[in-house]
Amino acid sequence: MLRPLPLLTVLVLAGPVLIGIAGTVLPAIGLGPVGQGLGLGPFHQVLDWPGLPRATAVSVLSGVLSTLGALGVAALILAGWQGTATFRALERLLSPLLAVPHAAAALGLAFVIAPSGWIARLPAQALGWSVPPDLLILQDPWGLSLTAGLIAKELPFLLLMMLAALGQVEHRRRMAITRSLGHGRVAGWMKTVFPGVYAQVRLPVMVVLVYGMTNVDVATILGPNTPPTLSVQVTRWMLDPDLALRSVAAAGALVQVAAVAMTLALWVGAERLCAALGRAWIWSGRGLPETTLRALGVSLAGLSALALLAGLAALALWSLAAGWRFPDLAPEALTLRSWSRFGPEMIAVAGTTLAIAATATLLSLILVIGCLEAEHRFGLTVGQRALWFLYLPLLVPQVAFLPGLLLPAWLGVGPGTGVVIAGHVVFVLPYVFLSLSGPYRAWDTRIARVAAGLGATPDRILWRLRLPMLLAPVLTACAIGVAVSVGQYLPTLLLGAGRVSTLATEAVALAAGGNRRAIGVWGVGQSLAALMPFVLALAIPALVFRNRKAMVRD
Amino acid sequence: MTEGLHLDRVRIFEGARPLLEIDARVPPGEVLSVMGPSGSGKSTLLSHLMGDLAPGFRAHGELTLEGQDLSGLPPEARRLGLLYQDPLLFPHLSVAENLAFGLRPGGDRTERRNRVEAALADVSLEGYGPRDPATLSGGQAARVALMRTLLSEPRALLLDEPFSKLDQGLRDQTRRLVFDRARAARIPVVLVTHDRADVVAAGGPLIEL
Numbered sequence: 001m002l003r004p005l006p007l008l009t010v011l012v013l014a015g016p017v018l019i020g021i022a023g024t025v026l027p028a029i030g031l032g033p034v035g036q037g038l039g040l041g042p043f044h045q046v047l048d049w050p051g052l053p054r055a056t057a058v059s060v061l062s063g064v065l066s067t068l069g070a071l072g073v074a075a076l077i078l079a080g081w082q083g084t085a086t087f088r089a090l091e092r093l094l095s096p097l098l099a100v101p102h103a104a105a106a107l108g109l110a111f112v113i114a115p116s117g118w119i120a121r122l123p124a125q126a127l128g129w130s131v132p133p134d135l136l137i138l139q140d141p142w143g144l145s146l147t148a149g150l151i152a153k154e155l156p157f158l159l160l161m162m163l164a165a166l167g168q169v170e171h172r173r174r175m176a177i178t179r180s181l182g183h184g185r186v187a188g189w190m191k192t193v194f195p196g197v198y199a200q201v202r203l204p205v206m207v208v209l210v211y212g213m214t215n216v217d218v219a220t221i222l223g224p225n226t227p228p229t230l231s232v233q234v235t236r237w238m239l240d241p242d243l244a245l246r247s248v249a250a251a252g253a254l255v256q257v258a259a260v261a262m263t264l265a266l267w268v269g270a271e272r273l274c275a276a277l278g279r280a281w282i283w284s285g286r287g288l289p290e291t292t293l294r295a296l297g298v299s300l301a302g303l304s305a306l307a308l309l310a311g312l313a314a315l316a317l318w319s320l321a322a323g324w325r326f327p328d329l330a331p332e333a334l335t336l337r338s339w340s341r342f343g344p345e346m347i348a349v350a351g352t353t354l355a356i357a358a359t360a361t362l363l364s365l366i367l368v369i370g371c372l373e374a375e376h377r378f379g380l381t382v383g384q385r386a387l388w389f390l391y392l393p394l395l396v397p398q399v400a401f402l403p404g405l406l407l408p409a410w411l412g413v414g415p416g417t418g419v420v421i422a423g424h425v426v427f428v429l430p431y432v433f434l435s436l437s438g439p440y441r442a443w444d445t446r447i448a449r450v451a452a453g454l455g456a457t458p459d460r461i462l463w464r465l466r467l468p469m470l471l472a473p474v475l476t477a478c479a480i481g482v483a484v485s486v487g488q489y490l491p492t493l494l495l496g497a498g499r500v501s502t503l504a505t506e507a508v509a510l511a512a513g514g515n516r517r518a519i520g521v522w523g524v525g526q527s528l529a530a531l532m533p534f535v536l537a538l539a540i541p542a543l544v545f546r547n548r549k550a551m552v553r554d
Numbered sequence: 555m556t557e558g559l560h561l562d563r564v565r566i567f568e569g570a571r572p573l574l575e576i577d578a579r580v581p582p583g584e585v586l587s588v589m590g591p592s593g594s595g596k597s598t599l600l601s602h603l604m605g606d607l608a609p610g611f612r613a614h615g616e617l618t619l620e621g622q623d624l625s626g627l628p629p630e631a632r633r634l635g636l637l638y639q640d641p642l643l644f645p646h647l648s649v650a651e652n653l654a655f656g657l658r659p660g661g662d663r664t665e666r667r668n669r670v671e672a673a674l675a676d677v678s679l680e681g682y683g684p685r686d687p688a689t690l691s692g693g694q695a696a697r698v699a700l701m702r703t704l705l706s707e708p709r710a711l712l713l714d715e716p717f718s719k720l721d722q723g724l725r726d727q728t729r730r731l732v733f734d735r736a737r738a739a740r741i742p743v744v745l746v747t748h749d750r751a752d753v754v755a756a757g758g759p760l761i762e763l
Contacts, residue, residue, distance in 0.1 A: 085609070173642055176604060179629035180636035181656045181706040188630070191655065195646040282651050283666060285659040 003378065005370030009429070012367060013389050016405055016426050017396050023404025028250035036244075042251035049252075051227025054141075056259050059230045062143040062223070063213030064263065066150030071205060073151070073304065074159040076297030078166070078197075079189035080290075086298060091163070093305045098156040099479075099534055100308065101487035103507045104526040106221040107519050108311020109149045110511070111318065114138045116326055118314060124327040132326055139225050146223040152304040153218070154208045158201065159301075164438075165200035169193055186297075187288040195278065202271075203387065207394040209267060213260055214397035217489035217504065221511045230256050234399045238494065246403075253400045260397050312527060319520030338517035346503070346525045353486055353502040353529055356417065360424035361481030364432040365474070367425075369467070371433070372440045377458055390430040402494045415497035423491035428481045435480045439473035440466075469551070472541040479533035486530045503529055556621030558582050559710045559742040564615035566598055566607075573598060573611070574763050580710075580742035585733060585756035587745045590763030596746040600712050603744065604636065605629045619709055619742075635708030635741075637716040637732070641699035643687035649698055650674070650683030656702035673701040677731070693724045700732055704739065711736050713745040717752060729755045 026032040030039045046052065081087040097105075112118045116132035123129070138145055171193045178188035198205070219229040227233060234256060237249035318324070319338050321331035405423065406415060443466055451461045467474065489504040496505075503526040510519050545551035558581040566573045574595040580586040590596050602613045606629050617624040624632055643652050653670045661669070674682055677697040687695060696716075703711070716732065717725045733756060736743045745756055753760050 083606075083609075170642070173638060173640075174644070176606065176629070177636055177638075177642050178655075179606070180604060180632075180634055180708070180712075181702065182630050182633060182658060183655075184630050185628070192644050199646075279647070279651060282647065283654045283663065285654070285657050285661075285666065287659070 009367045020401025020404035024250045027247040042247040045248045046251045055227040055230040058143040062147045066147045066212040067209040069151035070154040073300045077301045079186045080294035080297045094156040099483045103217045104523045106218045107523045108315045111314035149222045161201045161204045165197045169196035184290040186293045203391045257400045315523035318516045342521040357482040357485035364429040368433045393426045398490045419495045423495040424485045432477045432481045436477040475537035479537040482533040483530040560618045562616040567612045582740040583737045585743040585758035587753040587760045594763040633709045635703035635711045639715045639719045641695040649685045656705040711743040
């Protein structure tokens with residue numbers, strides 16, 4: 001029963017990617033039900049699209065700059081402040097923001113940085129402007145607001161991944177040695193701890209890079225419009241009522257894949273270059289402007305956290321605002337009118353969203369626990385290669401394989417809730433695995449040996465000892481799974497063929513409409529749907545183990 | 555007398571609980587040994603000397619090195635060399651780069667390379683510069699760690715059970731090397747240890763916590 005699970009998990013992760021890519025390549029070369037015969041016609045159409053150079057440039061730029069930005073700020077804050085009270089405060093501020101879905105974060109951010117947003121209202125108050133300034137801040141043609149939004153949203157992710165990696169590099173003693181040798185905090189950390197940490201978070205960094213280049217939800221909300229980023233354009237072609245454009249979409253997706261592959265190759269080259277420069281830097285014995293960099297790190301991280309929090313506050317306030325004219329910093333009055341108008345539909349969709357999320361998470365959890373237990377009982381590990389399988393669906397652009405997954409539609413598997421759930425599993429499973437594998441493997445197996453000595457079967461040990469003892473990490477993994485699922489936009493949109501509505505698809509769809517009160521209600525709804533499971537994951541173990549001191553983590 | 559390292563009525567508290575009290579003067583070239591059971595605050599004392607006492611600990615009293623008050627100085631400005639039981643060579647760098655990391659700033663490229671080569675030759679490790687530190691034997695790694703520290707021209711040396719992971723023969727040899735070098739550099743040494751033989755070899759005063 002347990003033995004086939006690791007193989008099944010690999011199939012669940014790799015199968016959709018491979019089938020999906022095949023389902024993208026075929027129409028791109030003119031084959032399949034929407035094709036017009038073998039040929040490169042679809043590619044010619046993509047290359048003829050006048051927006052292509054700009055769209056590709058903005059995709060690559062926003063991806064690379066946002067990754068460098070988030071990685072740089074995360075490194076600066078760790079280098080300059082780890083172990084201080086300031087750092088703990090920032091960590092506490094940033095951790096919950098990890099759970100906030102990309103769409104809700106982007107919508108909130110738009111409320112803050114738009115010409116009519118909170119930031120512009122400050123000078124407007126002071127200078128007596130009565131209309132918002134005529135500036136193209138949101139959806140600027142070079143994707144700068146998109147880049148800023150991605151930095152703010154990816155910073156908590158990279159920071160927590162790097163924090164988790166620190167334990168592997170003995171950073172405390174390494175830093176003590178480094179500083180005793182006369183190196184400053186920031187320069188010393190960059191020279192001795194960063195290389196070790198980066199080696200551990202290399203794959204997550206690449207996930208951020210690929211997501212930055214290819215995401216559709218944030219780019220629709222914050223990114224440029226004419227032309228949009230390449231992925232957004234591919235999605236538009238995909239959803240066009242003109243079926244002939246499906247093959248153009250497929251060809252566009254493959255252009256996107258090529259751009260991503262080239263950027264990843266350049267990134268790997270840049271890693272080598274940085275390593276060589278780092279060696280030269282170590283030989284030179286030079287330091288860094290410590291005070292400036294520490295101040296820069298804490299201000300950028302603080303600003304980024306503040307922007308996201310202000311965005312969430314703006315969403316909440318707009319959902320409750322009666323009247324809120326331009327230069328005013330707060331609404332005239334608060335009312336529940338928007339909630340009674342948009343609330344019932346939002347809550348109904350939230351029900352669907354959470355049902356999909358719970359199913360996808362439960363399926364992922366079964367596979368993950370199955371894999372980990374098989375590893376424990378039979379030593380079935382796929383080693384380092386397994387990690388690549390986990391990251392595969394996260395490293396291949398979603399637009400490149402999701403549309404192709406509807407290929408089996410010929411076989412009678414049409415778009416719908418079932419396919420959406422299956423699609424979510426592909427993206428939820430890696431995160432559930434990454435979150436649960438550490439605690440699962442760290443469980444004290446001497447307990448299993450003692451129990452076996454008392455006559456307990458392996459199944460009994462799993463159900464009665466291991467899983468109950470791992471309640472807290474299992475629930476945390478579930479919360480992460482639900483948050484990931486609640487945030488999935490493109491899989492829901494494409495695999496549901498527009499017929500499956502979730503909080504993510506509705507929130508992104510509303511962004512174009514500009515009804516701020518509706519955006520407020522839906523944005524708050526999506527954020528709460530992603531955050532509530534984390535509250536439960538903290539509360540339930542505390543309640544269950546209230547009389548078990550050793551089980552309550554600090 | 556302003557030479558050496560002075561610990562004047564140093565008291566360390568963990569929260570409100572007094573952890574240790576120490577009053578000592580370590581002249582240049584002398585080794586002060588500190589012994590005590592685990593939990594007696596030996597490592598905390600070293601952290602305090604380094605200037606990175608963990609939150610939750612408080613310290614009173616004065617630390618002076620060569621007449622300079624150390625309190626308030628960040629670790630990197632104190633110039634106290636630190637050796638642990640593990641050599642803690644940086645695994646992503648070559649042996650030579652590990653040593654270059656210890657060099658104080660200044661001098662041109664050739665000069666710095668020459669100093670690193672000389673340091674390697676000094677502990678009979680000529681030609682080991684390009685090696686991966688993970689391929690060194692325990693004794694070789696300990697020697698590289700010592701030279702890395704000495705290249706930073708420390709004003710005092712702090713040893714945190716530095717010989718406990720070496721086997722017997724190597725331990726005597728490394729012990730002699732470290733103490734000889736500290737004496738030659740005329741710097742005060744604080745040695746925290748479990749091992750009476752360390753104290754005997756150090757030949758200096760002993761404080762038991």
